[in-house]
Amino acid sequence: xxxxxxxGGGSVQAGGSLRLSCAASGYTYSxxxxxxxxxxxGKEREGxxxxxxxxxxxxxxxVKGRFTxxxxxxxxxxxxxxxSLKPEDTAMYYCAAGRGADSANWYKVGASYxxxxxxxxxxxxxxxS
Numbered sequence: 812x813x814x815x816x817x818x819g820g821g822s823v824q825a826g827g828s829l830r831l832s833c834a835a836s837g838y839t840y841s842x843x844x845x846x847x848x849x850x851x852x853g854k855e856r857e858g859x860x861x862x863x864x865x866x867x868x869x870x871x872x873x874v875k876g877r878f879t880x881x882x883x884x885x886x887x888x889x890x891x892x893x894x895s896l897k898p899e900d901t902a903m904y905y906c907a908a909g910r911g912a913d914s915a916n917w918y919k920v921g922a923s924y925x926x927x928x929x930x931x932x933x934x935x936x937x938x939x940s
């Protein structure tokens with residue numbers, strides 16, 4: 812059974828930093844693409860950053876230069892380092908994973924599309940001005 816568990820959310824002031832983590836289990840971690848998505852109140856879910864099984868990454872324009880996605884295959888953990896946070900980054904952040912060959916669910920992250928079939932329950936990020 813695939814499980815994704817996010818942590819690291821919280822409340823910080825604008826200009827601060829947070830690092831989100833996503834602990835994955837129940838599948839061959841290194842074979843999957845993984846990503847971070849966010850949804851603010853009243854807005855649609857947005858793809859923030861994604862990393863493919865080969866390590867290539869993609870970001871939505873609004874976070875380029877501020878956020879960095881990475882993964883540790885040995886620890887089955889995905890990270891999102893968020894720096895220079897802005898109030899508009901306030902949202903629930905979700906971790907997701909998928910493998911293109913098996914998926915019918917594709918989501919846009921930046922200029923690319925990624926298959927995402929499994930989702931965590933989210934971690935809340937609140938940025939105050």
